[in-house]
Amino acid sequence: MxxxxxxxxxxxxxxxxxxxxxxxxxxxxxxxxxxxxxxxxxxxxxxxxxxxxxxxxxxxxxxxxxxxxxxxxxxxxxxxxxxxxxxxxxxxxxxxxxxxxxxxxxxxVDVIRTPDPRIIRVRNDGDRKHEVHVELTNGESFVDETITLESGEETELEATDRFGTYNLSARTLTGHGTEEHGYRYSISDSTRHAYVTVAEEEVRVSHTESDLEPCSWDVTGSDFPN
Known part of the structure; x- marks a missing residue:
């Protein structure tokens, strides 16, 4: 599928x-x-x-x-x-x-876990080197990292393997003011990796998602109930 x-x-x-x-x-x-x-x-x-x-x-x-x-x-x-x-x-x-x-x-069990932790990809699309601080929290801290990226450079941070809803925030320590960009990031079957992108004028936070319907059964002609 x-x-x-x-x-x-x-x-x-x-x-x-x-x-x-x-x-x-x-x-x-x-x-x-x-x-x-x-x-x-x-x-x-x-x-x-x-x-x-x-x-x-x-x-x-x-x-x-x-x-x-x-x-x-x-x-x-x-x-x-x-x-x-x-x-x-x-x-x-x-x-x-x-x-x-x-x-x-x-x-x-207390939590549902993915086979592999989700990833936060951080990329510098700006024209100069940037220092970026990234946090992932939901009452406790899962990511709290400051990284330095050259122009065009990308790195990956391991998020968590736990299903749930988190606050993913990012800000640059080199330009763009002091604004912190917060974002609600859910880890589930339908969501995939998260992205932090540093551009010339802003910091963007996003993720990939699939719109899934529940599993179902085609029971036409069978003896199993629907």
Missing amino acids: NRREVLVTMGISLSTPLVGCLQTSNIGSENEEQGYEECYFIEIQYEWFPQDIKDEVDIALEEGSYETDTLLFAEAVDVEESHLVVNDTPYKPVVETTNETQALELHE
Whole structure:
């Protein structure tokens, strides 16, 4: 599934919706088993699932584990990277395979994390060297860096791997006055890297974002509920 990324500045998105990749496929005769296409989202909502996968999740939450020979949840979700959200509570799924059976456990976590931290790219498009101070905070500090860039130079700062909404601010210590440019930057499935660009007359803060729709299932002709 391809993502269409667009540049978002001051919270304005010019993207078009993309549909998630969690779907069923009805292949061959009626006797052949139904399969699920894997959803690529890191954050997956319980409400998106059809009833048969909800049943697996319900048992795992109620009894601590759900064991079966064919775990539908494992077909529909990237267990290594995804998190499941049930009633606003995030869980990290764990699937163990033993003697041709699969067991699902759901471990409650404080935050949802991306496989790799997001990046803040800082670039000097000005005609002279600039010293730039960049901060990323949300009650605690994740980035607090001052860097010096020659004209045309770019560097990367590691932001964080934690889903959430942050204040990303930047200012130059060499020109442009003392104004600090603040920006609300959300880390989620739909957002990507952030950018700080120093121009001759201003400092711009932006990020890339994909307008995504929830994962869904095509159940036409299948026995699975919608």
